């Protein structure tokens with residue numbers, strides 16, 4: 270068994286990710302074990318790092334369109350982190366090249382990636398509070414102030430990614446992780462991410478290996494096969510907000526006609542915001558769900574509107590008693 274797993278710098282992981290993208294799995298690779306670990310907490314042994322031998326799966330912590338994510342433990346150091354296992358053929362180098370070396374507090378750090386035959390394991394920091402999608406499922410829906418609180422943090426992360434010419438490509442509650450006390454939100458899963466070349470992605474349509482995100486959160490310009498840009502993340506973040514407020518994805522409450530057609534041709538779903546919401550919250554969704562990308566707010570513009578809405582909502586809250594939500598976190 271030839272192993273070539275080593276503890277290296279981030280640029281080595283970027284290089285091997287690009288090499289994986291170019292190579293196709295074939296039979297003799299079935300025993301290959303190669304990769305890069307970015308932290309001393311995960312230790313390759315004689316250039317190998319294999320499941321059951323050097324690390325063990327503990328329990329499943331998340332499963333969804335992204336596959337399965339496990340809590341894992343390094344046998345030598347006892348260090349624990351999260352691991353996502355995906356077939357080599359489904360791997361896009363952008364899952365690693367877009368998020369390695371980022372230092373935003375809103376982006377989950379990646380600790381390394383290792384190929385074991387036909388599988389790729391991506392290791393990242395374990396986030397104990399599970400996903401925002403799991404919180405919505407547990408609670409049914411989130412109160413307006415909590416929805417605005419999490420949207421503000423997601424937009425902080427998008428501000429950072431867009432400033433680094435990175436488009437996340439699949440912003441949704443399942444890909445937002447929460448700290449144990451649920452006060453901190455983090456973006457993860459860069460499997461759909463795209464490097465935006467410095468000028469806007471005006472001239473590019475889907476690149477050949479573009480992996481579409483979640484349909485209910487997909488911006489109209491993608492459905493129309495038109496030019497697209499970082500603004501697609503803004504649209505998705507507002508679809509995620511409707512999911513938080515209503516407990517269901519937008520467009521799913523009336524079953525008429527195919528989804529892509531509704532998204533492409535019908536009015537934006539900002540009317541799905543609950544009637545009980547503050548007008549300033551409606552204004553946030555109206556600004557983020559503009560069908561024309563050039564009229565749609567940027568992450569920082571939208572964040573400003575969210576923070577204004579938060580002030581209005583909290584002021585109104587002091588005006589009248591509001592049922593205290595079951596989840597407690599500071600702020």
Ligand SMILES: N#Cc1cccc(-c2csc(Nc3cc(F)ccc3O)n2)c1
Nearest residue numbers: 330331351352353391393395396458459
């Ligand atoms: N920790 C953790 C945890 C808990 C629940 C869901 C998820 C989750 C949802 S998408 C996701 N992506 C992901 C997880 C990895 F471990 C490594 C790379 C990834 O892209 N993880 C992570």
